[in-house]
Amino acid sequence: MNVERFVRECNRFQWRTIGVGIATVLFMAASFALVIPFRDQIKQFVSERYGLPVAEIVIGLTPFPSVIVVFAGLIWVQRHANRSSELNCPYCWKFVGGMRYLVVATKCCPHCGKRILEVTDD
Numbered sequence: 656m657n658v659e660r661f662v663r664e665c666n667r668f669q670w671r672t673i674g675v676g677i678a679t680v681l682f683m684a685a686s687f688a689l690v691i692p693f694r695d696q697i698k699q700f701v702s703e704r705y706g707l708p709v710a711e712i713v714i715g716l717t718p719f720p721s722v723i724v725v726f727a728g729l730i731w732v733q734r735h736a737n738r739s740s741e742l743n744c745p746y747c748w749k750f751v752g753g754m755r756y757l758v759v760a761t762k763c764c765p766h767c768g769k770r771i772l773e774v775t776d777d
């Protein structure tokens with residue numbers, strides 16, 4: 656595999672991870688934006704049926720959907736990375752995308768030590 660292709664795939668992995676982070680923050684902001692204007696109505700509705708402690712817990716669960724987004728997003732990113740032949744060593748199949756600079760500098764897998772990138776003359 657050549658260095659440019661490896662770096663391009665590492666950049667994609669990095670941007671997907673950043674995208675999950677941004678989506679999480681946006682989802683959390685949207686959750687609060689939806690709940691805060693109706694906070695008192697939700698709290699009153701739930702406390703009439705289940706009591707005040709349950710209503711406090713329900714309001715406290717406002718950011719919970721963003722937790723789902725972050726975990727689902729990171730699982731998606733990691734599964735995608737695990738299937739990528741550029742981000743895994745062809746010999747030991749371990750993930751090397753997180754050690755981009757080390758792999759580019761040495762051209763070798765940090766786990767098994769075998770050469771995985773082509774050596775160019777530039």
Ligand SMILES: [Zn+2]
Pocket residue numbers: 744745746747748749764765766767768769
């Ligand atoms: Zn290896």
